[in-house]
Structure formats: structure tokens, C-alpha cells
Amino acid sequence: xxxxxxxxxxxxxxxxxxxxxxxxxxxxxxxxxxxxxxxxxxxxxxxxxxxxxxxxxxxxxxxxxxxxxxxxxxxxxxxxxxxxxxxxxxxxxxxxxxxxxxxxxxxxxxxxxxxxxxxxxxxxxxxxxxxxxxxxxxxxxxxxxxxxxxxxxxxxxxxxxxxxxxxxxxxxxxxxxxxxxxxxxxxxxxxxxxxxxxxxxxxxxxxxxxxxxxxxxxxxxxxxxxxxxxxxxxxxxxxxxxxxxxxxxxxxxxxxxxxxxxxxxxxxxxxxxxxxxxxxxxxxxxxxxxxxxxxxxxxxxxxxxxxxxxxxxxxx
Numbered sequence: 001x002x003x004x005x006x007x008x009x010x011x012x013x014x015x016x017x018x019x020x021x022x023x024x025x026x027x028x029x030x031x032x033x034x035x036x037x038x039x040x041x042x043x044x045x046x047x048x049x050x051x052x053x054x055x056x057x058x059x060x061x062x063x064x065x066x067x068x069x070x071x072x073x074x075x076x077x078x079x080x081x082x083x084x085x086x087x088x089x090x091x092x093x094x095x096x097x098x099x100x101x102x103x104x105x106x107x108x109x110x111x112x113x114x115x116x117x118x119x120x121x122x123x124x125x126x127x128x129x130x131x132x133x134x135x136x137x138x139x140x141x142x143x144x145x146x147x148x149x150x151x152x153x154x155x156x157x158x159x160x161x162x163x164x165x166x167x168x169x170x171x172x173x174x175x176x177x178x179x180x181x182x183x184x185x186x187x188x189x190x191x192x193x194x195x196x197x198x199x200x201x202x203x204x205x206x207x208x209x210x211x212x213x214x215x216x217x218x219x220x221x222x223x224x225x226x227x228x229x230x231x232x233x234x235x236x237x238x239x240x241x242x243x244x245x246x247x248x249x250x251x252x253x254x255x256x257x258x259x260x261x262x263x264x265x266x267x268x269x270x271x272x273x274x275x276x277x278x279x280x281x282x283x284x285x286x287x288x289x290x291x292x293x294x295x296x297x298x299x300x301x302x303x304x305x306x307x308x309x310x311x312x313x314x315x316x
Contacts (some may be wrong), residue, residue: 001086013040022122029056031177036127037097037174038117038124039175039179042175043133044132044174045175047054048172048176050167050199051138051172056168058141058144058168059161059165061144062144062148062161066153068150069151074150074151075302076150077150078205080129081202082202082206084142085198085199085202086202088136088140088194089195089202091132091136091197092159092191092192092195093195095129095133095136095187096192096195098128098129099126099130099191101125102125102129103126103215106120106123110185111237111241111243112182112243112244113182113243113245114182114244115180115181115182115183115245116180116181117180126180126184129180129187130180130184131175131179133171133187133191134171134174134175134268136170136194137164137167137168138168140167142170143164144156144161159267161262170252170256177249178245178249181245182235182245182249182250182297183249186231186234186253189227189231191282193224196223200214200217200220200300204238212304218268218271221268221271221272222266225261225264225268231257232254235250235253235254236254
């Protein structure tokens with residue numbers, strides 16, 4: 001070790017690190033020359049720093065939020081949750097509608113579609129819808145905030161945090177360089193699934209009198225698993241036929257979808273296959289890893305009998 005120090009080892013390491021930073025900055029500067037010029041002046045798109053700052057703040061909230069509320073009473077937030085969930089239904093339906101109608105008007109192919117960076121009104125409409133899709137992933141950070149405020153810490157799983165943080169962060173890259181073409185396919189499917197998901201959670205937030213109509217929760221997980229398999233198949237086909245769409249985006253999407261399949265299969269098995277001792281107590285299980293506001297309904301027996309709930313939350 002002394003010999004390495006004598007040879008200026010720390011200086012060599014600093015020099016190597018400096019070179020790597022310079023290479024990274026040069027690559028980023030070059031990449032901006034091939035970025036989508038249409039979106040460069042759109043909100044949040046000038047630099048990745050605002051997106052990275054928001055995602056970093058999100059991780060800090062995940063880390064420090066439970067500590068802050070540990071000795072406080074949980075918030076109920078019932079009416080806020082109803083407004084939030086149904087608001088997300090409307091936002092995701094708007095995104096789905098814009099992508100579907102824009103792609104139809106532009107004559108998009110569902111097999112292979114290259115990115116058209118022109119100012120064609122239909123192409124700009126699709127790019128705008130994809131930007132709103134990216135923004136919606138930032139709005140979904142509030143799912144976790146509401147879990148923390150309501151002390152539903154069990155819902156903040158690795159899958160939940162991994163999905164929320166990576167989707168918002170990685171989609172900045174998608175909008176910056178490929179706001180169109182094949183990007184519309186997965187976003188269109190996902191936004192439609194989120195319409196169904198947030199509808200479920202909006203109805204759940206309305207109260208226990210609707211619980212008997214909410215038997216289809218487990219099928220949301222199945223629907224998501226189907227989505228990931230379809231996405232992989234669609235992307236693999238694009239690679240096979242050599243679709244003129246950035247290959248790095250194709251491969252990145254495949255690896256990303258595979259990670260979700262592994263996590264979701266594990267979640268599905270633990271939630272619906274393994275016997276749950278808590279089910280004997282008459283509790284309503286909640287799918288906390290469904291990547292959205294999976295807000296847990298209150299115990300129906302307690303609500304109907306009007307008994308005082310231990311650790312009652314604050315007034316709305």
C-alpha cells in the first residue's frame with residue numbers, strides 16, 4: 001500500500017475519475033444533438049436535474065416520512081383520496097385517449113413505428129400525450145405520501161418504491177429522445193390499466209359499503225403481468241424485424257419489464273397463494289404493490305358497529 005501511495009496512486013485515481021466525468025459530460029453533450037427538438041423547451045425537459053431532484057426528494061420522504069409520523073396519529077384523508085384517485089382516472093383516460101386518437105390520425109403501425117420528429121400536428125399531439133404520461137408518473141409519488149400520512153407502512157414495498165421512482169426518472173429520457181414512434185404502445189396500454197386501477201382505489205376510498213363490489217382486485221395484478229409480457233413480446237418482435245427505432249430503448253425496455261415480472265410474480269404468490277393468518281381475523285387485504293394508490297379500506301366490523309378505533313386518525 002505504501003508503495004502505491006509512493007507512486008502517486010491517489011493522484012492516479014483522481015485523474016481517472018476526472019476523465020470519466022469528462023467523458024460522461026461529453027457524451028451527454030453529444031446526446032443533446034440528437035434529442036427531440038420539439039420538447040426541449042417544454043416544462044421539466046431542459047435538464048434532467050429537476051426530475052432527479054424530485055425523485056431524490058421522493059426517496060428522502062420514503063426514508064424520513066415514517067420517522068416523522070411515528071409518534072403522531074395517522075391521517076384518514078378519505079375525501080382527499082377520493083378526489084385524488086378519480087382525478088388520476090381522468091388524467092390516465094385523457095392520456096390513453098390522446099395516444100389512441102393521435103396514433104390513429106397519424107396512421108401508426110402497432111407492429112413497427114419509427115419516431116417522426118417533424119412538427120406534424122398528429123406527431124406533436126402524440127409527443128404531448130407522452131409528456132403528460134411522464135408527468136403523471138411524478139404525480140403518482142403522492143401514492144406513497146398518502147401511505148405515509150395514513151401510516152400504511154406495509155404498503156411501501158420495494159416494488160412500490162422501485163416502480164414509482166424509476167418510471168418518473170426513466171421516462172424523462174424517453175420524452176427527451178423518443179417522444180413518439182414505438183413509445184406510444186406501452187404508454188397507451190399502461191395508461192388504460194391505470195384507469196382501471198385508480199377506479200378500483202377510488203371506489204375503495206368511498207367506504208366499506210362498496211367492498212362487496214370490489215372482488216376483482218387480484219385481477220389487476222394479473223392484468224399488469226399480461227401487460228409486461230405483451231410489452232416484451234412487442235419489443236422483441238420489433239428487434240427481430242429490425243424496426244427503425246433506437247435499439248437501446250428496445251433493450252432497456254425488455255430488461256425493465258423482466259424486472260417487473262419477477263417482482264410481480266413474487267408479490268402475486270405471497271399475496272394470493274400463500275395462506276394468510278390475518279385472513280382469519282376478517283381483515284381486508286390490500287394490494288399495496290399495484291403501483292398506485294392502493295389505499296387500504298378500514299375494517300368493516302369496526303365501521304358498522306361504531307366502535308372506537310385504536311389510534312384513531314386526525315380529522316380530514
